[in-house]
Amino acid sequence: MSTALKRFNGGARAALTTLLLISILLPPVAxxxxxxxxxxxxxxxxxxxxxxxxxxxxxxxxxxxxxxxxxxxxxxxxxxxxxxxxxxxxxxxxxxxxxxxxxxxxxxxxxxxxxxxxxxxxxxxxxxxxxxxxxxxxxxxxxxxxxxxxxxxxxxxxxxxxxxxxxxxxxxxxxxxxxxxxxxxxxxxxxxxxxxxxxxxxxxxxxxxxxxxxxxxxxxxxxxxxxxxxxxxxxxxxxxxxxxxxxxxxxxxxxxxxxxxxxxxxxxxxxxxxxxxxxxxxxxxxxxxxxxxxxxxxxxxxxxxxxxxxxxxxxxxxxxxxxxxxxxxxxxxxxxxxxxxxxxxxxxxxxxxxxxxxxxxxxxxxxxxxxxxxxxxxxxxxxxxxxxxxxxxxxxxxxxxxxxxxxxxxxxxxxxxxxxxxxxxxxxxxxxxxxxxxxTGAATRPTAATATPRATLRATPARGEEAGAPTATPTPARSSGAAAGKRIRAEVWKDVSGSDIDAFLKTPQFRNEAPTIVELDRLAFPRGSGVNYGVRIRGYLVPPESGDYRFFISADDRGALSLSKDANPANKVVIAYTPDWTNAEVYDKFPEQASGPIALKAGQRYYFEVLYKQGDGKDNLFVAWERPGGGIEVIAASYVEPFNE
CATH class of the missing domain: 2.120.10.30 (TolB, C-terminal domain)
Structure with missing residues (x-):
């Protein structure tokens, strides 16, 4: 077959044969x-x-x-x-x-x-x-x-x-x-x-x-x-x-x-x-x-x-x-x-x-x-x-x-x-x-969610839509809910050079020195806080309603957001991070800045951790979520409980 193929639609396409899979031996029982x-x-x-x-x-x-x-x-x-x-x-x-x-x-x-x-x-x-x-x-x-x-x-x-x-x-x-x-x-x-x-x-x-x-x-x-x-x-x-x-x-x-x-x-x-x-x-x-x-x-x-x-x-x-x-x-x-x-x-x-x-x-x-x-x-x-x-x-x-x-x-x-x-x-x-x-057992017949055949269509990909790349451009975030007097504790280590999070975690300051504590009314670190510092924010996220949530992060120079499936810090995984600097509250510069949908239950406690490294002084850190049926909002302190060592 050569490149001189006619562009043809589903009506002209030969009937698709049933597609096979080579079965392979299974790993140990999970x-x-x-x-x-x-x-x-x-x-x-x-x-x-x-x-x-x-x-x-x-x-x-x-x-x-x-x-x-x-x-x-x-x-x-x-x-x-x-x-x-x-x-x-x-x-x-x-x-x-x-x-x-x-x-x-x-x-x-x-x-x-x-x-x-x-x-x-x-x-x-x-x-x-x-x-x-x-x-x-x-x-x-x-x-x-x-x-x-x-x-x-x-x-x-x-x-x-x-x-x-x-x-x-x-x-x-x-x-x-x-x-x-x-x-x-x-x-x-x-x-x-x-x-x-x-x-x-x-x-x-x-x-x-x-x-x-x-x-x-x-x-x-x-x-x-x-x-x-x-x-x-x-x-x-x-x-x-x-x-x-x-x-x-x-x-x-x-x-x-x-x-x-x-x-x-x-x-x-x-x-x-x-x-x-x-x-x-x-x-x-x-x-x-x-x-x-x-x-x-x-x-x-x-x-x-x-x-x-x-x-x-x-x-x-x-x-x-x-x-x-x-x-x-x-x-x-x-x-x-x-x-x-x-x-x-x-x-x-x-x-x-x-x-x-x-x-x-x-x-x-x-x-x-x-x-x-x-x-x-x-x-x-x-x-x-x-x-x-x-x-x-x-x-x-x-x-x-x-x-x-x-x-x-x-x-x-x-x-x-x-x-x-x-x-x-x-x-x-x-x-x-x-x-x-x-x-493992009897199942109901699945729903045909989009049952109309569309065999004549063509598709191609764009920047920001790769694997790991949610693509809808977020609107500017507003604070999610009133703080109601609650505060979020941010641990700050000063005089830490560089812009890399991994390097920050390996510094003598992070290992040995007691951090400075800054209190926040939302998951956003104050801008203009200087140069060469690192931040860790820990706590428990308490969703106000059950459903699918998506999370977003912006940072200059680097930021990473981890979330656990429960209140145990050992179960945390990175769900969003910035591979390079971003502008404040811009969540679509890199695909890695946004998570996929994550199902959370109202009133449950989920351990989270934010790591942030600032180098040259153009600092910003914002962590937002998209609640079920809502828009993108910076997470307020009213939805966060303090971390217990």
Whole structure:
């Protein structure tokens, strides 16, 4: 199949075949979750906690022998084996990973022939050593590497076993502007402005190399975003000589393109020889149909649309010329597509962004073909919307259309879902845990929440809508409720240099010196308080009503908000933070500033903790929430009880 495909709608699309899933061996039995505010699941389904205590987990892979490898954003790979999260990581490549914004270690796969082939594959944004100390938000590049496990201890990678499979030329020489993101000159271009062989660009803080997974033929599939927000650079998604904005299909031993690929040109090392599908902006999660090799893609949306695509070899989904059913403004030459000379494949399903209910970031999931879920779910495709914290599933109709059903709500921060014969696994970057959903009893028929087939639509993603990126622009916050004489205690340590929270927590001042106490009437630290200080605010949040809450934080220089599932500080997880400075009460500069929806019960006490580091004097710290049915408000002292040591 070539790029000369007609852009066709659902009526012209061949009927979708039932999608299969390779069943894999399950890990040790998990314990049921006993936290307040768990996933809201259909009757008969239960949520089980597999592993918690992870730091910003982004991806996971279940090995055939049952162990689970879990990637953390900063660059560590954790191992869950025999019911235990091991203290020592499989590997720590944080020194090579740029994790600014939505960058980081985002994809992991285990060789399907494990442990005979003891290989683990990682996809991450690479920080070349020559520019490692330059602006972290500046342009970088991405890589896919293969690691070999130690035959004497499969929970550890052999030292120096890493082999770069994709991105051998993702090096400092081909980074366009390491001091400024989304700016020219663009990366991975030669002196003639043509794409460099085997180089993945990443000017933006998102749309990176996202996922690695295997197909039924043993090929390694790699999902790569367009790497940029600047619209002058995103036309490379349509250029088959660029690796950006593509689904790649390569040999897992060599990283070379396969002869059966649609654009193979006789040279397995050429970029186009590695391309399976193109015209994508941010294919954050993919899965491969093991029966026919079709790739199911969750595309994180742009300004209006989210989409689920099904790609056959050579499929072109048209970004940046199309968004949803509409033509999109673009610096690309879209005339061949709009004239019909070249065309793009419409998505299988697409939906629009909404504020109520919150929808706007499609996280691709997986196919369920086991036998333990009720019949309606068998052959269904599960996917997640990050902004809404909701998981839906698509069923496939005989006429080639699809029906969208709501499956579960109150699932905050899901960044990957994987199905097995009897379970659906969900990884939450917000909760810092991996969870398992199983069916244990009779269930009612699920509601078709959006049952109208929309197979003619197209979707593409925008800045601020990545995984971990709630996108509705908040209105300026006002204080939430009267303080009623209550005060919040803020602990302040002075003369602490730098702007990094981790460095602040390691300083002698924080460890040894008694802090100064400042009393607040809301979760906002007084501006103009000086330079070089750190703050910790602890207490118990007491919601006034039951329902879904969302939390927001702004800070200059850095701030982080943690929340526990109960009153126990040991159960706290980071739910929102600022990866860099923000203006006061601006909550949408970075996706990490906002949490997903979190179910809280009225009158219950939930431990929270705010850490804040100020460096250069342009200080601000504001913590807000969005209560059920309300707007964004700075949290007042009337909803906070003091922390008891």
């Amino acid at each position: 314990q049921p979750v006993r936290a307040q505010g768990g996933f809201n699941l259909p009757d008969g389904f239960v949520q089980e906690e597999v592993v918690v205590g992870l730091k910003l987990p982004t991806s996971f892979a279940i090995a055939p022998d049952g162990r689970i490898f879990i990637a953390e954003k900063a660059g560590r790979v954790r191992v869950f084996h025999k019911g235990e999260l091991l203290a020592e990581p499989f590997i720590d490549i944080s020194g090579e990973v740029n994790d600014y914004g939505s960058r980081g270690l985002l994809g992991i796969a285990v060789d399907p022939a494990w442990p005979r082939r003891p290989y683990v594959y990682l996809a991450f944004v690479y920080d070349p050593p020559e520019i490692k100390d330059r602006n972290k938000s500046g342009a970088r590049v991405s890589r896919v590497v293969r690691l070999t496990a130690d035959s004497k201890d499969l929970n550890k990678a052999l030292p120096d076993s890493g082999v770069v499979l994709v991105g051998k030329n993702s090096i400092a020489r081909y980074v366009g502007n390491p001091d400024q993101g989304d700016a020219e000159p663009f990366s991975c271009l030669d002196e003639n402005k043509r794409p460099v062989r085997d180089c993945i660009a990443n000017e933006g803080d998102a749309h990176t190399v996202n996922m690695v997974t295997f197909g039924p033929d043993g090929a390694l599939y790699v999902a790569v975003g367009d790497g940029i927000v600047n619209s002058r650079g995103n036309p490379r998604a349509l250029d088959i000589d660029s690796l950006n904005g593509k689904i790649l299909r390569v040999d897992p031993d060599t990283g070379k393109g396969l002869r059966s690929n649609p654009f193979f040109d006789g040279d397995p090392d050429s970029n186009r020889s590695k391309v399976f599908a193109l015209g994508l902006r941010n294919p954050f999660r993919i899965t491969v149909d093991p029966r026919n090799g079709r790739v199911i893609i969750g595309e994180v949306g742009n300004q209006k649309w989210e989409e689920i695509n099904i790609a056959e070899p050579g499929a072109n989904f048209g970004w940046p010329c199309y968004e949803g059913p509409e033509e999109a403004a673009s610096y690309a030459d879209c005339r061949p597509y709009r004239s019909g000379e070249l065309a793009v494949v419409a998505p299988t399903f697409a939906y629009t962004h909404t504020a109520q209910p919150a929808r706007g970031a499609a996280i691709g999931g997986d196919l369920y073909l086991g036998r333990t879920f009720p019949p309606m779910y068998r052959g269904a495709y599960f996917y997640h919307d990050y902004n809404g914290g909701v998981t839906n599933f698509l069923t496939f109709n005989a006429d080639g259309s699809v029906t969208d059903h709501e499956f579960a709500t109150n699932m905050p921060g899901i960044v990957q879902m994987t199905a097995t014969n009897d379970s659906l696994y969900a990884l939450s970057i917000v909760l810092g845990g991996l969870y398992r959903i199983r069916y």
